[in-house]
Amino acid sequence: MDAMNMLLERRSCRSYNPELIPQGVLDQILEAGKFAATGMGKQSPIMIAVTDKALRDRLAKLNAAIMGWDGDPFYGAPELVIVLADRSVPTYLYDGSLVMGNLMNAAYALGIGSCWIHRAKEEFDSEEGKALLKELGIEGDYEGIGHCILGYPEGPCRPAAPRKENYVYRI
Amino acid sequence: MDAMNMLLERRSCRSYNPELIPQGVLDQILEAGKFAATGMGKQSPIMIAVTDKALRDRLAKLNAAIMGWDGDPFYGAPELVIVLADRSVPTYLYDGSLVMGNLMNAAYALGIGSCWIHRAKEEFDSEEGKALLKELGIEGDYEGIGHCILGYPEGPCRPAAPRKENYVYRI
Numbered sequence: 001m002d003a004m005n006m007l008l009e010r011r012s013c014r015s016y017n018p019e020l021i022p023q024g025v026l027d028q029i030l031e032a033g034k035f036a037a038t039g040m041g042k043q044s045p046i047m048i049a050v051t052d053k054a055l056r057d058r059l060a061k062l063n064a065a066i067m068g069w070d071g072d073p074f075y076g077a078p079e080l081v082i083v084l085a086d087r088s089v090p091t092y093l094y095d096g097s098l099v100m101g102n103l104m105n106a107a108y109a110l111g112i113g114s115c116w117i118h119r120a121k122e123e124f125d126s127e128e129g130k131a132l133l134k135e136l137g138i139e140g141d142y143e144g145i146g147h148c149i150l151g152y153p154e155g156p157c158r159p160a161a162p163r164k165e166n167y168v169y170r171i
Numbered sequence: 172m173d174a175m176n177m178l179l180e181r182r183s184c185r186s187y188n189p190e191l192i193p194q195g196v197l198d199q200i201l202e203a204g205k206f207a208a209t210g211m212g213k214q215s216p217i218m219i220a221v222t223d224k225a226l227r228d229r230l231a232k233l234n235a236a237i238m239g240w241d242g243d244p245f246y247g248a249p250e251l252v253i254v255l256a257d258r259s260v261p262t263y264l265y266d267g268s269l270v271m272g273n274l275m276n277a278a279y280a281l282g283i284g285s286c287w288i289h290r291a292k293e294e295f296d297s298e299e300g301k302a303l304l305k306e307l308g309i310e311g312d313y314e315g316i317g318h319c320i321l322g323y324p325e326g327p328c329r330p331a332a333p334r335k336e337n338y339v340y341r342i
Contacts, residue, residue: 003280006174007203007273012212032178034334037275037287041183041332048340055342091289094317097268102178104208105276109174116208118262136340146265161212163205169219169307171226 001109010105011160013113016077016151020051025110029150030081032106036098039091045099046142048082056080062128063147066119073117077149080117084124084133084142096145103148113153120144172280181276182331184284187248187322191222196281200321201252203277207269210262216270217313219253227251233299234318237290244288248320251288255295255304255313267316274319284324291315 026049033047050056056079063073074080081103085096100116107114123129124144133142197220204218221227227250234244245251252274256267271287278285294300295315304313 001174003172003174003177004199004203004277006177007277007280008206010206010208012208028175030339032175034338035179035181035331036272037181037183039287039289043335043338046338046340048342050342052342093264094268094271094287094289097265098272100265101207101269101272102276105273106175106178109178116210116265118210118265136342138340160206164214167205167214167217168201169217169309171219171221171223171307 006105006109010108011157012115013153013157014075014115015154016075016113017154018076018078019152020078021112021150021152025112026150028110029103029106029112032102033081033099036102038095038098039089042089044089044092045083045085045096045145046138047099048084048136050082051079059123062123062126063117063119066122074147074149075115076154077151079150081148081150082120083145083148084120085145087141087143092143093145100146100148107148107150112150113157115149117147117149120146177276177280181279182328183286184324184328185246185286186325187246187284188325189247189249190323191249192283192321192323196283197222197250197321199281200274200277200283203273204252204254204270207273209266209269210260213260215260215263216254216256216267216316217309218270219255219307221253222250230294233294233297234288234290237293245318245320246286247325248322250321252319252321253291254316254319255291256316258312258314263314264316271317271319278321283321284328286320288318288320291317
């Protein structure tokens with residue numbers, strides 16, 4: 001796919017079929033995440049790729065509970081990448097966001113639907129979230145940045161809303 | 172340029188020649204910024220494209236002063252795009268970062284060097300920064316997210332540092 005087309009046409013996808021994406025495709029998406037820019041090149045983020053259905057469902061429940069809801073905040077997507085970043089690095093929040101951006105853009109380039117699902121901060125600040133990081137052997141002060149849900153889109157994505165008029169100023 | 176190549180090969184550029192980039196190329200970069208994902212599609216960021224040398228130099232001075240330095244924090248880049256985002260939108264910081272990511276990626280796809288320069292928050296929280304926004308007719312509670320400096324690279328960029336070993340966890 002052409003790079004500029006990807007940047008202009010990527011859309012958030014809110015409907016998925018339950019089929020997992022091939023591991024090689026997930027690997028390429030993760031690789032793009034690794035090469036996002038980070039402040040001073042410190043690579044403050046980490047990614048957790050979740051393809052295990054039980055964990056995916058546990059995270060969905062935890063995420064929904066933060067909203068006080070019992071639906072599926074992951075829109076039926078079968079898998080996801082959680083991005084967290086090391087709070088001890090001053091640019092961690094920006095760094096983690098750039099990783100999320102590369103994941104979403106790469107997914108689109110490879111024919112995979114994606115969407116940023118928020119509340120990762122609240123999720124991994126909770127006792128259950130902290131316990132999960134510990135289970136994975138992740139030590140350090142990591143803040144949840146976002147969930148990049150992934151899967152094959154069920155039906156076409158909605159077209160982009162018009163951009164606001166005053167997006168750009170020039171001088 | 173191929174989309175995946177762009178995501179994997181983009182590098183931050185820290186040496187520029189003083190030639191401005193063509194306006195049509197800047198327009199394409201800004202367009203990519205406009206189409207970054209934003210939380211709930213609220214389009215909380217704005218971009219200020221600065222090609223005016225006097226303002227570019229004024230910003231460089233303000234930015235350097237925050238570090239207590241008198242060099243050029245923009246590495247000689249002749250122009251830049253400042254991204255700010257509306258603090259009243261809960262996802263503003265993540266949204267603005269995704270705009271920055273699209274700007275840097277698009278620049279690379281179009282043969283233009285770029286680098287994220289920080290301290291935009293401190294810059295636009297200062298009285299001088301606030302006055303500048305007022306001069307531009309920008310109202311509202313905007314926080315500086317980053318400066319995307321732009322220009323033709325002077326010499327090749329440094330190759331990417333090796334990625335850290337524990338970037339990705341899988342479950």
